[in-house]
Every structure is written in C-alpha cells, then in structure tokens.
Amino acid sequence: MTDSSGDAASGEVPPAVPLTRREAADTRRPEPVPTDSGPAFQAHVRAARSELESQVAHARAEFEEANERIKERTGRDLILATLIGLAIGILLVASLIFVKWIFVVYALAAAVLGTFELSRVLIAAGRRVDLIPQLFVAVVLVLTASFLDLWLHWVALFVAIAVVAVWRMVAQMAAKDGRTYGDVLSDVLIAGFLPLYLAFFASMSVVLLRQEGGEWWVLAFIILCVVSDTGAYAAGLSFGRHPMAPRISPKKTWEGFAGAVLAALIAGVLLALFMLGLDWWMGVVFGVVIVATATVGDLAESMIKRDIGIKDMSSWLPGHGGVLDRLDSLLPSGTAALALFYLFTPLVAS
Numbered sequence: 001m002t003d004s005s006g007d008a009a010s011g012e013v014p015p016a017v018p019l020t021r022r023e024a025a026d027t028r029r030p031e032p033v034p035t036d037s038g039p040a041f042q043a044h045v046r047a048a049r050s051e052l053e054s055q056v057a058h059a060r061a062e063f064e065e066a067n068e069r070i071k072e073r074t075g076r077d078l079i080l081a082t083l084i085g086l087a088i089g090i091l092l093v094a095s096l097i098f099v100k101w102i103f104v105v106y107a108l109a110a111a112v113l114g115t116f117e118l119s120r121v122l123i124a125a126g127r128r129v130d131l132i133p134q135l136f137v138a139v140v141l142v143l144t145a146s147f148l149d150l151w152l153h154w155v156a157l158f159v160a161i162a163v164v165a166v167w168r169m170v171a172q173m174a175a176k177d178g179r180t181y182g183d184v185l186s187d188v189l190i191a192g193f194l195p196l197y198l199a200f201f202a203s204m205s206v207v208l209l210r211q212e213g214g215e216w217w218v219l220a221f222i223i224l225c226v227v228s229d230t231g232a233y234a235a236g237l238s239f240g241r242h243p244m245a246p247r248i249s250p251k252k253t254w255e256g257f258a259g260a261v262l263a264a265l266i267a268g269v270l271l272a273l274f275m276l277g278l279d280w281w282m283g284v285v286f287g288v289v290i291v292a293t294a295t296v297g298d299l300a301e302s303m304i305k306r307d308i309g310i311k312d313m314s315s316w317l318p319g320h321g322g323v324l325d326r327l328d329s330l331l332p333s334g335t336a337a338l339a340l341f342y343l344f345t346p347l348v349a350s
Contacts, residue, residue, distance in 0.1 A: 088326075089226070093219065100215035104146055104206055110330075111138040111202040113323040115194060117313045118304075125308045128179070128187040129194070133167045138199035145203035146210065153207065157200050161192040198324075198331070205334035211341060213276075220271045221337035224290040225329045227267040228260040229298075235259020249302040257295065264291035282344050286337075293336040294329035301328035 095102035115138045119129040137160035144156050168191040172184050179187075208214050236256025244252040268287025272278035278286070301324065305311065313322030 092222065096215045096219045100209060101146075103209055103215070103218065104142070107145075107202045107206050108139065108142045110323065110327050111142045111199040114198045114202070114327055114331075117322050117324050118194065118198065121308055121310060121313060122190060127190055128168065128172065128183075129190065130164065130167050130171055133164050134191070134194055137164055137195050138202075141195060141199040142203045142206060145206040150207060153203065157196065160195045160199070164191040164195060167191070201331035201335060202327075204338050205330075208334060208338040208341060211345075214341070216275055217337055217341050218334070220275055220286070221290055221333050222330065223271060224264055224267055224287060225294045225333050228264040228291045228294050229329060231263025232256040232260035235262075245299055245302075248299055248306060252299070252302075260291050260295065261288070264288070278344055278348060282340075282347075286340055286344075289336050289340060290333050293332040297329045297332040300332075301325070 092103070092106060095106065112135055115134050116131070119131050119134055122129050123131075141153075141156060141160055145153055148156060165188050168188050169184075172179060172187065205218055209218050211217070232252075233256070235258060236251070236253045239255040239259075240251075240253035242254045243250060244254050244257055264287035265284060266287075268285075268290070269280050269283035272283025272286060273280060276283075276286075301313075305313070313324040
C-alpha cells in the first residue's frame, strides 16, 4: 500500500485534477493593468493640457488678428455685426412666415428710429428739424399704408410733406432769429425730404405686404439686399482694387459691385423659381433691379453722412452703426419690389 509520501519519494507525479469551467475561465482572464497614477502620468497630462491651451491661444490670436485686419479695412467688427444681423434676420423671417402683420411693427420701428437718427444728426449739423411733427407723420404714413388704397397713400404723402414744411416755416417765423433765406429754404426742403426718404419708403413695404403672397415678396427683396451686400463685402474684401465712388464712399469698389451683381443674379433666379413662382428671367430682372436700388440707397446714405461729416448715423447697433446704416439699401428696394410685383403678377397669371 503506497501513500502520498511514497509517491513523492518515488518521483511519480500524481494525476492532474481537472479544473472546473469557472476556474478555467479565471486562468484565461488577463491580469488587470494597474493605472499609472504616478508622477510620469501626471506630467503627461500636464504636457497635453499645456499643448492644447497653446493651440487654442494660437488659433484665437490668429482669428483676432484676421478680424482686426477686416475691421481696419471695412470699419466694422465682423463677428459682432454678423451675430446681431443673424438675430435680427431670424426674428424678421419668423414674423413674415408665421404672423406676417408683425412686420408692420418692424416697418414702423424703421421709420420712427430712422427719422429720429437722421433728425438728430441734422440738428447737430446746424439744420432746423421739427422732431415731433416728423415722428408723427412717420407713424401716420406707415400705419395708413396697411389699409389705404395706393393712390390715397400717395395723397397722404403729399399731405405729410405739406404739414412738416408749413410747420417749419411757421416755427421759423415765430423764432425771429435772423436766419438767412438760404438756410430757411434748406430747412424746409429737408423737412419735406425726411418723410419721403424714410417713412414713405418704409411704408411701401407694408403696401407690398398687403398683396396676396406679399409676405414672400417682402422676404425675397430683403434676402436679395442681404445677399447683394454680402457679395459686395466678400468680393470687395478679396479683390477690391478700383474705387467705385471715392468721393462718396471710398471703400466701395467695382469688384465689390461685380460680386453684388453676381450674388443677386443667382439669388434672384432661385427666389423666383422656388419662392415666388416666377420664370427664371423674371428672377434675373428682380436681381438686377434690387442690386441697383440697394446700391443707390447705400450711396445716397453715404453721401448724406459725408456731407454732414460723420461715419455712422448712431451707435445703436454695435458692429453696424445706426438703424439707418442698415436700412439704406432696403428703403428704396421695397418700392422697386412693389413695382415688380405689379408688373410680373399679371404675366404669371396669364
């Protein structure tokens, strides 16, 4: 009879006992790798964080440098202007799509704030402007555009001009300050110009809004103005070499104008086909007309500012200047869009 000690002494190996399934799985499981939380790992983390912070700082410095170059050339803070423009644009588009009559509030604000800005600037330049009657006729012209027939609205314009002109002459007679005849005449002409340039042009967008599908036409001409302005900005910044009107607006170039025309033509065709239900050639005409009126409006406002000797009408909109600085291309374009509506709608219906 042999025992375990005899087996060991004889050198014989006892038969292996088979492992259970759980024990076999445990033998195949790899040993957990200990987490290196020592000084080497911490140094690696610090180095990675330092590298990331360095890259972020470098990218930020390059971005700010590029933004400063753009700001130096255009006189605008591009980032801030873009953010404010997007916010205003989103609210405007939402009002036209969902509750189109909210747009009347925008038109009213444009007329009132624009009148206030320009009147204040003119007063600072030595002109005599009666602010209260100017604001009153601005409100009346925009609000009556929402229900008066077009010919009656023209009558309202002439009445408004007569009211502010007579008011200015009576106020001048009451002042008795020895103002020269030429200055008085200039004041009267300016008094009649303000309702036409601001309130009446703004009210034409309200007249267009009243038409069947008019909200889409309003949205279309606003999009065209924005696209045109963006195309001019991008092309002028990249390729601008030849000044377009150096005495009026030195930073506007023919290359920028070409970019505006190209962008407006593309946008006009797309808007005509997919938003307004017009033929493609009508979109071409639409784009050409709006880029022309937008450019004229922009140059006209630049001429007013240069004549007065200011850069911006105000600083109410950071990155943009004043309200009127953003409305300069939109004001005459609304009237042009209304004329095209009356021209194209019968052609499409026939």
